[in-house]
Amino acid sequence: MTGCAGQPEAAGQPAGQQAGQQTGATGSFSFTDDRAETVRLDKQGLRVVAQEDAANALMHLGIKPVGIFGGAPLNGNPMLKGLDLTGVESVGEVFGEVKMEKLAALRPDVIVSTFYTGDGVLFPGGVYGFQTEKMQNDAKAIAPILAIDSTKPSSHVIQRFSELAKALGADVDGGTVAQARTTWQSAVEELKTTAKERSNLTVLAVTPAQEQVYFAVPDLFPDLLDLKDWGVDVMTPKGKLVSSYYEAVSWENAAKYQPSVVLVDARGYTLGNEALKKYPTWNALKAVQAGQVGSWVRVSLNYADYTKQVQDLTAVLKRAGNV
Structure with missing residues (x-):
């Protein structure tokens, strides 16, 4: 066969x-x-x-x-x-x-x-x-x-x-898979330590689109569920939800929340960082002004990519200030 x-x-x-x-x-x-x-x-x-x-x-x-x-x-x-x-x-x-x-x-x-x-x-x-x-x-x-x-x-x-x-x-218990898992576990432990040390920092995940900005409800997204479990203070939007997954606001209200760190949806069809620079209200976010912006994958499917995601967020949290 x-x-x-x-x-x-x-x-x-x-x-x-x-x-x-x-x-x-x-x-x-x-x-x-x-x-x-x-x-x-x-x-x-x-x-x-x-x-x-x-x-x-x-x-x-x-x-x-x-x-x-x-x-x-x-x-x-x-x-x-x-x-x-x-x-x-x-x-x-x-x-x-x-x-x-x-x-x-x-x-x-x-x-x-x-x-x-x-x-x-x-x-x-x-x-x-x-x-x-x-x-x-x-x-x-x-x-x-x-x-x-x-x-x-x-x-x-x-x-x-x-x-x-x-x-x-x-063989998922040995070889390169086991090595990738071990590296990921080490990255997670470092993130947990950093989150504890920087417990005053808040994180908001957003999906920016042409007409609206979508603030993610963390309890419904795989990566954000992990981050919360690991001690990262992921914000939950308080406004009316357009679906169970998001609060949506017009670009005029994009600075409604002022998190310490913004995680931007990394999918290819959402607005990227270069496009976002054209929106004045995006630049009104203090986290954006301070360069405290990371990427949000939404769901990680393998240890190698997830390790990078965890390490990148850890680096952002380590350099971030409470804005």
């Missing part, structure tokens, strides 16, 4: 075997996802097709999918930057669209994605990457779907993907 589990091919390259290689694994596969759905197969070395977020997580753990679907072409997809995509087929490059004929041609044993709850869910039981219930059912007719809850703390999300990768045959 062709498979996808194996060791990184080179230092710093968290990829598994070439897509389609034999793993030589014997035995069976069993995993219960975060929807309490269990997939059991009487073989290992499974052929995996993954949604782009799940692919990011799995490839950093040593599992290389045979196919990926997402919102951008493979070679230009920011979720897949730096990963070895040799031999991986694209089965969808527009959000919510999956090419069923290509998916079927890859003969996947299992499809892996994530899901979220609350506002914005397209249909009951919807898994990320499928625009309609019919599309998801069509995919499920080709191969069973496993999905990880991406609204849990990021540390939990990564752990769940680690459990899945281990079930798929990856």
Whole structure:
């Protein structure tokens, strides 16, 4: 059976075997996802097709999918930057669209994605990457779907993907994965220490858009849940919520809150720091004036990227003053 589990091919390259290689694994596969759905197969070395977020997580753990679907072409997809995509087929490059004929041609044993709850869910039981219930059912007719809850703390999300990768045959207890986990744990401990030392600092996560500024409710975002648990004082907006996730205000009110540190949504389609400089009310934020601005990823899917995120915030907190 062709498979996808194996060791990184080179230092710093968290990829598994070439897509389609034999793993030589014997035995069976069993995993219960975060929807309490269990997939059991009487073989290992499974052929995996993954949604782009799940692919990011799995490839950093040593599992290389045979196919990926997402919102951008493979070679230009920011979720897949730096990963070895040799031999991986694209089965969808527009959000919510999956090419069923290509998916079927890859003969996947299992499809892996994530899901979220609350506002914005397209249909009951919807898994990320499928625009309609019919599309998801069509995919499920080709191969069973496993999905990880991406609204849990990021540390939990990564752990769940680690459990899945281990079930798929990856070595997540040693090698580069264990090293990455240890480095991340050290970074978290340093952040905890810094947060305790700088307990007077407040942090606000924002998603800036063309017409409005969105202030995040920290209890509903994976990375922010971790930060709160680690002692960072993440602010909760007090105004009327446009959804369970955000308070939205016009740009005239962008300086409504005055946190010590601002974390700016790092997704590619939000306003970046250069664009934000054109907004007078953004520059009215004292944290912005003091250069106390960091990035906010929203959900981290692997230890390497999460380590950088934690280290960057730690550096901002260490140099920040209470404005």
